[in-house]
Amino acid sequence: MKKILLPFAILIMVISTHNAFSQTFKIGIKGGADIKKLTGKSFDDKFSYGYHLGAFTELGLSPKFGIQPEVFFSQVNIDTSSNFSEVYNLNSFSKISKIQLKYISIPILLSYKPNKFVSLQAGPQFGILMDQGNTILQNGKDAFKKGDFSLIAGLQLNISKIRLYGRYAVGLNNLNDIDDRDKWKSQTIQLGLGFTL
Numbered sequence: 001m002k003k004i005l006l007p008f009a010i011l012i013m014v015i016s017t018h019n020a021f022s023q024t025f026k027i028g029i030k031g032g033a034d035i036k037k038l039t040g041k042s043f044d045d046k047f048s049y050g051y052h053l054g055a056f057t058e059l060g061l062s063p064k065f066g067i068q069p070e071v072f073f074s075q076v077n078i079d080t081s082s083n084f085s086e087v088y089n090l091n092s093f094s095k096i097s098k099i100q101l102k103y104i105s106i107p108i109l110l111s112y113k114p115n116k117f118v119s120l121q122a123g124p125q126f127g128i129l130m131d132q133g134n135t136i137l138q139n140g141k142d143a144f145k146k147g148d149f150s151l152i153a154g155l156q157l158n159i160s161k162i163r164l165y166g167r168y169a170v171g172l173n174n175l176n177d178i179d180d181r182d183k184w185k186s187q188t189i190q191l192g193l194g195f196t197l
Contacts (some may be wrong), residue, residue, distance in 0.1 A: 024060030025058070027055065028057075028194050029194065030055065030194035030195075032052060032192020033050070034049070034052050035188065035189040037187045038185070040182045046079070048077055051076075052073065054071050054105075055070065057069055065110070067110060068108075068109040070105075073102070073105075075102045077101075079098055101144070104130055105125055106125065106127075107126075109123040116158065118158070120154075121152070124152070125169055126148075144184075145174070148186060150169040152169045153167065167189070168189055
């Protein structure tokens, strides 16, 4: 329950303190496609498709710079390779072909606006693994680490209350919680649409 409440507590805290440091403040909802790949010989070397849904705030620090904290839920199905069971040689992995990952993600992006229609964005993203499917367990131990730390860069178009965005996120930490034989790192392309309220 704490993992579910943490992102919402952070969002409420940001909203309640925005007057102290921001010139402008907007809140919105967002959603779109996640195109994700896990690197490592245990997984197919291709991108898989999923989705994300969530909320964001825009905190203007100056006419050109701002901060955009977000909270969103994402889900994606990842295909394993034929090497998966060979690498780990475990009966519990012998019939796994697809893994479903569900995350609560919290990006904190710095926005630079060269003009009012375009925002260049970059920053860290913290991911909390909510569920990895109940088929990928090693004697009750989770196969994936509970946290994922990524760096994001992207572009957002601001058209009135509409936000169109494309981003690329690269994971920096090894997600493999089984052993060190194979390092798993994430790469994600996000394409989406948002609306300010």
